[in-house]
Amino acid sequence: VAHRGEPSNFWIGVAEGLLKASSTTVNGRTVIFAAVPAGSWIGEGSVLKRDLRKYELMALRQTRVLMIPRPTFVWLLDTHLEFCRFILDMLNERTGQFAAMLELSRITDPLARVAGALLVLMNPILYKNGGPLINISQLEIGELAGLSRTSTNGALTKLKRLNLVNTGYGGILVLDVEGLRSVVADVHMESGVAIR
DNA sequence: ACATTAACAGGAA
DNA sequence: TTCCTGTTAATGT
Numbered sequence A: 001v002a003h004r005g006e007p008s009n010f011w012i013g014v015a016e017g018l019l020k021a022s023s024t025t026v027n028g029r030t031v032i033f034a035a036v037p038a039g040s041w042i043g044e045g046s047v048l049k050r051d052l053r054k055y056e057l058m059a060l061r062q063t064r065v066l067m068i069p070r071p072t073f074v075w076l077l078d079t080h081l082e083f084c085r086f087i088l089d090m091l092n093e094r095t096g097q098f099a100a101m102l103e104l105s106r107i108t109d110p111l112a113r114v115a116g117a118l119l120v121l122m123n124p125i126l127y128k129n130g131g132p133l134i135n136i137s138q139l140e141i142g143e144l145a146g147l148s149r150t151s152t153n154g155a156l157t158k159l160k161r162l163n164l165v166n167t168g169y170g171g172i173l174v175l176d177v178e179g180l181r182s183v184v185a186d187v188h189m190e191s192g193v194a195i196r
Numbered sequence B: 001a002c003a004t005t006a007a008c009a010g011g012a013a
Numbered sequence C: 001t002t003c004c005t006g007t008t009a010a011t012g013t
Helices: A044-048 A070-079 A081-106 A110-129 A138-145 A149-161 A177-191
Strands: A010-016 A018-024 A030-037 A056-059 A064-069 A165-168 A171-174
Touching: A010 A018, A010 A044, A010 A070, A030 A081, A030 A138, A044 A070, A044 A081, A064 A070, A070 A081, A081 A110, A110 A138, A110 A149, A110 A171, A110 A177, A138 A149, A149 A165
Parallel strands: none
Antiparallel strands: A010 A064, A018 A030, A018 A056, A165 A171
């Protein structure tokens, strides 16, 4: 949908489908920063700053995107208070998402990382698409959780044995959101983060 | 110890 | 034919 390094002339919205925002490190490792589900917008940061795109935007499946030209975006911002409010709420929501991701990155336990990555995918997607089925490969879950595919696969197998998820070709079915939360929480307790 | 890399086979799309 | 999953052996931290 968009490449890192391009000028950001459009604000991008997802009408249908799912996008990932990612970048590649000098070592060739891919890192996914955010999943952008239908109903969400992305890229306003670069548009606002007249900056180059900071990450790759890629569709994970059949996706329809809306591209709002920069002048229109700026005009809306300058003339409509409700639009400003919408943008404010959206940025606030994203801050929360990134805080959750940062928290996850401080946890080393792979089971908790994968559980947390699935939770990050759940809250936006669950409500928009009507189902807890996430169309994403295990490789990409690993890129979101910061783990290799081998470790991701191992963690998913454990989560499956705990009856928290079901796995299938090219997708994950989340069965127990609260269960995933407690997996993340338990690790906090063990490492002493929640105590003191 | 535990995670990653590399590789392979089997199956799905 | 290409992509995804599940698994293993070797390697690295």
